[in-house]
Amino acid sequence: MASGGLLSAVAGSIPVVVFELDPAGVILSSTGSGRAPLRSRESNPVGRSVFALYADAPEVLTAVRRALAGEAFVATSRVSTPSGERTFETTYEPSFGSLSGELTRVIGVALDVTVREQARLEAVRSIALLRALAGRAQSEREAERTRVARDLHDDLGQVLTALRFDARYLRRRAGGLDLLDPGILDRRLEEFDTLAARALQNVRDLAANLRPPELDELGLSGALREVARRFEERTGVACEVESTLSCSAEALLVADHATAAFRIVQEALTNVAQHADASSVAVRLSRGRKGVDIVVTDDGKGFEPEKVRCGALGLIGMTERARVWGGELSVIASSGWGTRVGISLPFGDPSAPSQ
Ligand SMILES: Nc1ncnc2c1ncn2[C@@H]1O[C@H](COP(=O)(O)OP(=O)(O)O)[C@@H](O)[C@H]1O
Ligand SMILES: [Mg+2]
Structure with a gap:
């Protein structure tokens, strides 16, 4: 295949627009398969001023002004079309007259990177979402720990303190058990048993809340x-x-x-x-x-x-x-x-x- 044919085959298969501007910003030529989504806004742009055609696209105008001032660079700009916003990554290449050294034209190669841009935005959104979810998981865990700590301290702590109190009383009196009224001993032991049962229930409730036993x-x-x-x-x-x-x-x-x-x-x-x-x-x-x-x-x-x-x-x-x-x-x-x-x-x- 001749190199010209090869070039146009490549240009036809990637969404690119190749254009030329004169020093006043008038479009001298514009071609390439990347033009397809632009066609609805400008069926034939040749001979028209880029400043008029892209008055609604400030990023394009800024870039064109820089290029017409003689700067070579790559810029990303968004252009709205009836079928949605497109993003282009454009290389601007000014040419200068060999004798006069003055700008004669600007050649631009604009690659339509809309799909890549959408994927990037999607990735940014996903990362933000993941961070929010991780944050929520973190605060849920903290809330759970706070609740468990409170339950342990308030419920179980109180019951165990009362149990120790009873145990100490019984120990103090154990030396003189025969002096101890059997009725009192029985009541104390019953209390002891009730408290132990409550402590057990508290532990069960705590565990049940952490992992549903059902x-x-x-x-x-x-x-x-x-x-x-x-x-x-x-x-x-x-x-x-x-x-x-x-x-x-x-x-x-x-x-x-x-x-x-x-x-x-x-x-x-x-x-x-x-x-x-x-x-x-x-x-x-x-x-x-x-x-x-x-x-x-x-x-x-x-x-x-x-x-x-x-x-x-x-x-x-x-x-x-x-x-x-x-x-x-x-x-x-x-x-x-x-x-x-x-x-x-x-x-x-x-x-x-x-x-
Ligand atoms: N079963 C439902 N009936 C009515 N609205 C609901 C129902 N489930 C969810 N929603 C709506 O969806 C929103 C998002 O729910 P969700 O993501 O669980 O967040 P949150 O409950 O914290 O508001 C709720 O604010 C509510 O407006
Ligand atoms: Mg909810």
Whole structure:
């Protein structure tokens, strides 16, 4: 292939615009497949002033002024077209007369980098989102630690202090046990027993809050029935749990995935309580393509997902929790029509180490 043919083949396959400007900024030529999205704003730009054509693109005008002042450089500029904004990375190369040394023209090569720019912006957005999620995870952990510390200090601390008090009393009196009224001894021991039972209950509650024991004892659907019962008690909103999962299918779900499903449903129910104004909510579990499908549907006021404020991390956190384990989350909602949160989680690999 001749080099001219090769050049035009290359120019045809990459989104580039090659143009020439005269010293006043009039376009002398403009060609290349990168022109396609620009055609709707300027079908034939030759003979027209770049300052008139790009009056709405300040970045282009600034760059052209620099080039017409004799500077060679690369600049990024955004241009709006009826089909959306395009980003160009343009190399400006001024030419000068060999005798006069004056600028004769500027050659520009503009590469359409819109796709790359969109990917970059997407990456920037994702990083910001990840930081926000990490921040939330951090503050949730801190809140959890504060709560555990408070419970330990207030509940358990008090009970154990009282137990020590009783134990000391009994020790003091042990030397003269025969002097001790058996009625008093019995009452003290009974108190001792009650306090020990309370301490034990406190420890159980603490552990239960850290990790829901129902999940290990009752399996996912059983644990969700417990959650539903407590939700009904707390909110007065009817909550039914229906499962067509067989016990053997449920047993295939590895612990991390069951915990993720449990937490996501908890969060979905928290949203129903906080935002939905619903009279009933249903949690349905079934066998999915690769694992378990769960759908949480409420008959509340719904919402417009695209209008959710950007600081709201609940739904994003739920989605990320599902994704971590190879699952997916979908939200179908519109104002006035309730909300449906769909969760799919694979069964998981039982031989993989638990995290
Ligand atoms: N079940 C629901 N019914 C009505 N609105 C909901 C429901 N779930 C979520 N939303 C809306 O979506 C928004 C984002 O939810 P979320 O990400 O959990 O953040 P947050 O609960 O902190 O506001 C809520 O503020 C609410 O407007
Ligand atoms: Mg929420």
